[in-house]
Amino acid sequence: MAETYYAAINWNEIEDIIDKSTWEKLTEQFWLDTRIPLSNDLDDWRGLSELEKQTVGHVFGGLTLLDTVQSESGMEQLRKDVRTPHEEAVLNNIQFMESVHAKSYSSIFSTLNTKAEIEEIFEWTNTNPYLQKKAERINEIYKNGSALEKKVASVFLETFLFYSGFYTPLYYLGNNKLANVAEIIKLIIRDESVHGTYIGYKFQLGFNELTEEEQQKLRDWMYDLLYELYENEERYTEELYDALGWTEEVKTFLRYNANKALMNLGQDPLFPDTANDVNPIVMNGISTGTSNHDFFSQVGNGYLLGTVEAMQDEDYFIGMDE
Numbered sequence: 254m255a256e257t258y259y260a261a262i263n264w265n266e267i268e269d270i271i272d273k274s275t276w277e278k279l280t281e282q283f284w285l286d287t288r289i290p291l292s293n294d295l296d297d298w299r300g301l302s303e304l305e306k307q308t309v310g311h312v313f314g315g316l317t318l319l320d321t322v323q324s325e326s327g328m329e330q331l332r333k334d335v336r337t338p339h340e341e342a343v344l345n346n347i348q349f350m351e352s353v354h355a356k357s358y359s360s361i362f363s364t365l366n367t368k369a370e371i372e373e374i375f376e377w378t379n380t381n382p383y384l385q386k387k388a389e390r391i392n393e394i395y396k397n398g399s400a401l402e403k404k405v406a407s408v409f410l411e412t413f414l415f416y417s418g419f420y421t422p423l424y425y426l427g428n429n430k431l432a433n434v435a436e437i438i439k440l441i442i443r444d445e446s447v448h449g450t451y452i453g454y455k456f457q458l459g460f461n462e463l464t465e466e467e468q469q470k471l472r473d474w475m476y477d478l479l480y481e482l483y484e485n486e487e488r489y490t491e492e493l494y495d496a497l498g499w500t501e502e503v504k505t506f507l508r509y510n511a512n513k514a515l516m517n518l519g520q521d522p523l524f525p526d527t528a529n530d531v532n533p534i535v536m537n538g539i540s541t542g543t544s545n546h547d548f549f550s551q552v553g554n555g556y557l558l559g560t561v562e563a564m565q566d567e568d569y570f571i572g573m574d575e
């Protein structure tokens with residue numbers, strides 16, 4: 254008998270049942286941007302002002318960047334610290350879906366925007382100081398942080414930093430506009446909700462193994478980081494939304510989601526804001542059922558991947574105990 258050079262993954266011997274349940278949840282909710290009939294939103298799109306169109310473009314450019322970081326760097330770095338082989342498989346699934354997310358914004362652009370507009374969006378995205386700062390701050394932690402710090406960065410990105418962008422499509426959805434664009438965003442939010450909960454859970458396993466002193470040190474670091482990211486996010490929000498007059502309500506939404514990120518990490522909230530403080534139109538957008546219930550069946554040739562369930566409030570506030 255040779256010594257084991259490489260151990261085969263055995264799904265019949267599960268060390269952490271959360272790995273298995275997360276794998277099942279994520280594979281059940283698999284989706285692709287190409288199945289959403291985005292061109293049905295063109296009428297709504299033509300009715301928006303130039304300023305609104307430009308804001309939507311920049312918002313999705315920013316989201317593209319964050320999903321690019323997650324798909325290229327984030328999951329690659331988190332994979333180095335897995336506790337089980339099944340966790341690594343889950344992270345592989347997450348990594349692929351991050352690529353789907355990043356690509357789906359390009360499907361939106363190619364439907365709604367001209368070539369020149371798309372070039373402007375990417376130029377803006379790749380040079381906007383606040384956007385670049387958040388990408389850099391997170392990515393430096395991915396490259397140089399401890400296993401637990403990297404998980405904090407990932408949860409902050411997915412449960413907090415995305416929401417300055419998600420606000421816009423949710424706002425339009427709440428106003429019965431751009432329903433198919435919003436459909437994509439809601440599928441992304443549903444994925445991010447599971448990612449943030451899962452990575453937050455893995456964080457808590459490690460955090461609970463620390464001494465009280467180490468925990469306090471990490472907690473201080475975490476809150477400092479969150480506050481630094483929040484300040485940058487305020488500037489980003491002002492640049493995106495001042496002209497539309499949405500800045501203050503977006504900031505409320507950010508603080509609400511920052512608290513959710515802390516909750517995923519098992520920590521106390523930082524801000525007083527709750528769901529009741531968020532613009533009800535946006536909360537309405539979040540809780541609306543998906544509009545293309547059986548869009549997978551449009552594929553034909555027996556390639557039926559299953560139907561996507563209407564998104565419920567619980568999907569947004571997903572818990573691992575369900």
Ligand SMILES: [Fe+2]
Nearest residue numbers: 320323351354
């Ligand atoms: Fe994503």
Ligand SMILES: [Fe+2]
Nearest residue numbers: 323411445448
């Ligand atoms: Fe994610």
